[in-house]
Amino acid sequence: MLQRIYGTAFWKKKDLDEYLHRLEEAKKRDHRVLGKQLDLFSIYEEAGPGLVFWHPNGAIIRQEIEKWTEEEHRKRGYQRIYTPHIMKADLWKTSGHYNFYRENMFFVPVVEHDEEERLGNDEVPLTCEEIEKAHWYAVKPMNCPGHILIYKSQVRSYRDLPLRFFEFGTVYRYEKSGSLHGLLRVRGFTQDDGHIFCRPDQLKEEIQGVLDYVMELLSTFKLDYVINIGTKPEKYIGSDEAWEHATQALIDALTERGFGYNIVEGDGAFYGPKIDIAVLDAIGRKWDGPTIQVDFNLPERFDLTYVDRDGQKKRPVMVHRAIMGSIERFIGLLIEHYAGLFPTWLAPTQVVIIPVSDKFLDYADEVYRKLKEAGIRVKLDDESAKVGYKIRKAETMKIPYMLIVGQKEQESGTVSVRSKREGDLGAMEVSQFLDKILTEIKEKL
């Protein structure tokens, strides 16, 4: 009989202590725990593993991030598009996903059946016969084919390039059960997905544009990261010259911007080299998010062309890129990164007003209206409970600001400000507080 024993060893007691401390810290920041505590999202056994339900609080965070992302894309010359969630299986044969990615895909059979027979029978979804006769759709695991169809919808001139399409593309992938992890690894997620169609000579500049955007994201959220370049794998398509050109474009783009990077030999996709940027979580684990991938394969498979200056049809280069990667994963990382205490612009509830007793409800309501009118996400805690209890509730929910109002404040027309970050800030005029918080929101502090 064999008995397997697992263990983790440390050279010094201090290393072990640090490790244990880090685990404890990570537990406090765990996005799955905070997600429940802050009422952000949930996942249900009965709905399916890896499928996320965004609660009102989580939805606010997501919407704020999407708003920001959408605006950044617009500024950077992207055109927003929408594509369907299911498409015919044949399309995925053309794209090659059916062949290479089938085991990760969800399929939808379309069946003609006798409605009478089906009524009241939910035991067997499909008979073997029906499966044989069904024609199949696939739920999209990626957004590229949809973007490509739009590219192909008209003849493109070299003057049209680069063409940059952007979509919040929700995709579904049947990830192995053991790899699922809260929001960080799910089966249904939304990519901030974009595809750039350009001429080969535009490649480096386009990559730099994406890189600049990624850096804007990482600095806005103050995230730590590592940059990796994945080069030509053993199995690949496309000419060696094309690989050489594209890989060099990635390297040059990074070097000219002064970024360090690791080369991961053979880690490129079979269709082209890529830059992956891994974001670090609370315990230092790396999660790929931002990605820039050059693709020689799909333009070929879908026979994409543009008419060049000389009147000849030429093949465009395609760049797949995601800035956050997946919104689910990105928010998961943010929850851990901020330990649930979101910057004010993202906080689901930005301010809670706490009247000392019911006697001050009228004044509290007056303050509430003023903030509401200024566009602040504000709540009035009108429960007949002690101040200490209400403060505790707000602290637990990690609300950035509490405004305590009682006799003093009502008489002087002020509010007592308690900041989650800065502690007790004392009494101020409502307008003074508004200036402070509105600046904070605008500056994304």
Place this chain on the structure above:
RNA sequence: GCCGGCUUAGCUCAGCUGGCUAGAGCGGGUGACUUGUAAUCACCAGGUCGGGGGUUCGACUCCCUCAGCCGGCACCA
């Protein structure tokens, strides 16, 4: 998917080697209290113990199986 562990109330968890009507705290409801910077008190309602099957006089407890979760591996945004 693989290896190991786990699954009891909305949440976090008790429940000894199988044996009376399965417990607590938080949360929820009701009432009282009218409160000054991290938990006021009392009462009440919530569970076919993850699903299915088996062993047994008897299963939350033992076995099988399915599902889900957790940790790790492998794979990926």
